[in-house]
Each structure stands twice: as structure tokens, then as C-alpha cells.
Amino acid sequence: MFKEVLQAITQYDVIIIHRHTKPDGDAMGSQIGLKGILQANFPHKSIYAVGEINERYAFIGDMDEIDDELYKGALAIILDLSAPNLVSDERYKLADKTIRIDHHIYIDKFTDIEVINSSYESCAGLIAEFARECGLTVTKQAATALYTGMTTDSGRFRYDSVSANTFAIASFLMQAGVDLNDVYPNLYQDDFDNIRLRASFILKIQFTPKNVAYIYTTKEEMDKLNKDVFSISRGMVSTMADLKGVDIWVNFTETDASVLCEIRSSKYNINPVAVKYGGGGHTKASGATLKDKSEAISMLSDLNDMIGD
Numbered sequence: 001m002f003k004e005v006l007q008a009i010t011q012y013d014v015i016i017i018h019r020h021t022k023p024d025g026d027a028m029g030s031q032i033g034l035k036g037i038l039q040a041n042f043p044h045k046s047i048y049a050v051g052e053i054n055e056r057y058a059f060i061g062d063m064d065e066i067d068d069e070l071y072k073g074a075l076a077i078i079l080d081l082s083a084p085n086l087v088s089d090e091r092y093k094l095a096d097k098t099i100r101i102d103h104h105i106y107i108d109k110f111t112d113i114e115v116i117n118s119s120y121e122s123c124a125g126l127i128a129e130f131a132r133e134c135g136l137t138v139t140k141q142a143a144t145a146l147y148t149g150m151t152t153d154s155g156r157f158r159y160d161s162v163s164a165n166t167f168a169i170a171s172f173l174m175q176a177g178v179d180l181n182d183v184y185p186n187l188y189q190d191d192f193d194n195i196r197l198r199a200s201f202i203l204k205i206q207f208t209p210k211n212v213a214y215i216y217t218t219k220e221e222m223d224k225l226n227k228d229v230f231s232i233s234r235g236m237v238s239t240m241a242d243l244k245g246v247d248i249w250v251n252f253t254e255t256d257a258s259v260l261c262e263i264r265s266s267k268y269n270i271n272p273v274a275v276k277y278g279g280g281g282h283t284k285a286s287g288a289t290l291k292d293k294s295e296a297i298s299m300l301s302d303l304n305d306m307i308g309d
Contacts (some may be wrong), residue, residue: 002130004113005099009038012075016066016095017049019123020081021088022230025057025187027080029149030101030123032061034079036142037131046070051088054230059186060145071095078102080123082280084110101126104281105271118282121161124149128169143176148183160284197225201236205243210307213240213249214300216293222254229255237262248303252296259290261299273302 009015017035019027035049048064068091076095078087082104092098098111103120120126124146131138138146150170154162157170204215217232225232233253240249247267253260261277263270265284274280277299279288290296 001115001117002133005101005115005130006134008075008097008099008113009042012045012097014046014070014074015048015077016071016074016092017047017077017079018087018089018092019051019079020086021052022234023051023054023057023088024234025152026122026124026149028054028057029060029145029152030079030127033124033142033146033149034077034127035061036139036145037127037136040137040139040142057148059182060148061141068094075099078111079127082107101130105283107280119161119163121159121166122150122153124153125166125169128173132169132172138173138176140177143173143178144182147173147178148187151183152187161282198236198239201239205240208300208304210304211245212300212303212307213243213246214252215240216252216296217254219254219256229253229260233260233262237264248306250300250303254293259292259296260287261290261296262287263303268306270303270306273299273306276302
């Protein structure tokens with residue numbers, strides 16, 4: 001599966017790794033994990049990871065700041081995204097060759113070499129598979145980054161995408177020295193203010209006639225919270241998970257120019273609804289950026305219609 005990828009990596013002395021904007025644990029985990037693997041196995045190459053940082057995952061590694069000149073004659077590897085408009089740092093287009101490795105539902109080709117496999121629970125899992133299949137050394141730091149990505153994108157190994165191979169890959173990473181005490185406290189320990197914030201969002205939950213749960217946060221409410229949009233949009237959708245009788249839930253968050261939405265389901269394929277509104281993602285976890293509240297209400301109606309009588 002990765003023969004062409006490995007061949008390209010061996011041919012280039014400068015490799016720059018990208019992933020999607022507003023990075024989650026899988027985006028940063030796969031990116032930092034791949035950087036560590038390439039540094040350990042190709043010590044004479046220059047390997048960089050670029051894009052904005054998400055402080056929640058800063059414990060697994062940092063991003064690099066590089067000049068445009070480095071892209072000349074370089075290889076750019078893009079991870080964990082299905083569309084070019086989602087790439088953090090568009091300078092990947094300046095590279096001599098591009099590779100994409102992703103586990104989202106395939107939409108269209110936009111790089112020279114592509115490895116797309118939506119059967120994997122995470123892009124981090126795909127990167128770990130790349131190392132395992134190619135016999136590459138995985139350092140403790142790289143393994144910790146990849147394990148973090150697998151953990152977050154699999155819902156702590158609970159989602160439907162988890163398979164026997166998922167646990168085989170996790171075992172492979174554990175053998176590389178992952179310390180779970182470095183991972184889980186950093187991911188899931190919380191301070192009291194954030195717990196109170198989550199509690200306030202639980203009290204905001206509403207339901208459609210067919211029991212689609214949703215939260216809508218206006219721009220005025222966002223301004224009062226003094227929180228970044230990512231913490232609210234991605235961070236609060238999970239407050240509706242595991243509600244008895246709720247098979248679809250969605251979080252809407254207003255910004256200055258749009259409404260961010262995160263859609264989740266325990267039963268239905270909600271991806272087509274996300275795609276209809278210009279988004280995408282996975283079968284049961286997708287998102288989109290909407291124009292305004294009226295479009296959010298229209299999406300909510302479509303999600304409500306998915307629920308059987």
C-alpha cells in the first residue's frame with residue numbers, strides 16, 4: 001500500500017508535512033508522528049511539520065516555521081484531509097511533488113500520490129501502518145503522537161471504525177514505548193472552569209421533533225465566553241454524546257462570517273448531509289461551514305428527516 005510513498009520519500013532531501021486547519025488530535029498526532037519516524041530513519045534529510053498549533057496537543061510536539069525557499073525541489077506530504085481547501089498552509093503547492101495520506105471518505109484527487117483508506121479509524125493509524133509495513137523505526141515520541149491521534153479519533157477505541165487491526169497497530173505503538181500516563185492525563189484531565197463550561201452547554205441542548213439533539217451558540221454568546229471557536233465547535237459537540245434515545249447530534253457555532261457545525265451519529269450515515277452543505281468527513285462524524293443561521297436550520301431539518309418513524 002505504501003511502496004510508492006516510500007520511494008518518493010527516499011528521493012527527496014527536504015520533506016514538509018502538512019495537515020488540515022484547526023488541527024485535532026489525529027491531525028497533529030499523525031503529522032508529528034510521521035515527522036519523528038522520518039527523522040529517525042532518514043537522519044540526513046530535513047523534515048518539517050507546518051501549520052498552526054492547537055495547544056491542547058502541544059505535549060506531543062511543536063510546529064516548524066520555514067521559508068518559502070525550502071519548498072523548491074521538496075516533497076510535501078498532506079495528512080488527514082479530503083479537500084485542498086482544508087490544508088493548513090497552501091505553500092504545499094510550491095513543492096516539487098505531493099503525497100496525500102488520509103482516512104476520510106474519498107472526494108477527489110489533488111496530489112501526485114494518494115493513499116486513501118477510510119477503513120482506518122484515524123490517519124495516525126495509517127501512518128503507524130506505514131511504519132509497520134515498511135519496517136521503519138518508531139521512536140517513543142513518534143509512537144506517543146500516533147497513539148494520541150488514534151485515541152482521539154476513535155473515541156478512546158469505541159467507534160465503529162475500530163477493528164482488530166486497530167488494536168494490533170496500537171500494540172505495535174505500545175512496543176515502541178508509549179507511556180499512557182503521558183497521553184490520557186494530557187488529553188482528558190480538565191480544570192473546574194472548563195467543567196462548568198461544559199455543564200452550561202449541557203443546559204443549552206435542544207431537540208428536534210425526531211430527537212436530533214443540537215446546540216446553537218450565537219456570536220454574542222461566543223464573545224462573552226472568551227474562548228476560541230475550536231474549543232466550542234469541536235469541544236462541545238461531545239456534550240450530547242451518549243444521550244439515551246439520541247442517534248444524531250449537532251453543534252452550531254456562529255463566527256463573524258459563518259456558522260461552524262459538527263455533526264455526529266451513533267447510527268446513521270450523516271456524511272451526505274455534510275457534503276450537501278459543502279462539508280465532509282466520516283460516515284458518523286462530519287462537519288461543514290454554513291453561511292448563516294437559516295442554513296443551519298435547513299441542515300437541522302435534513303438531519304431530522306433522516307430519523308426513521
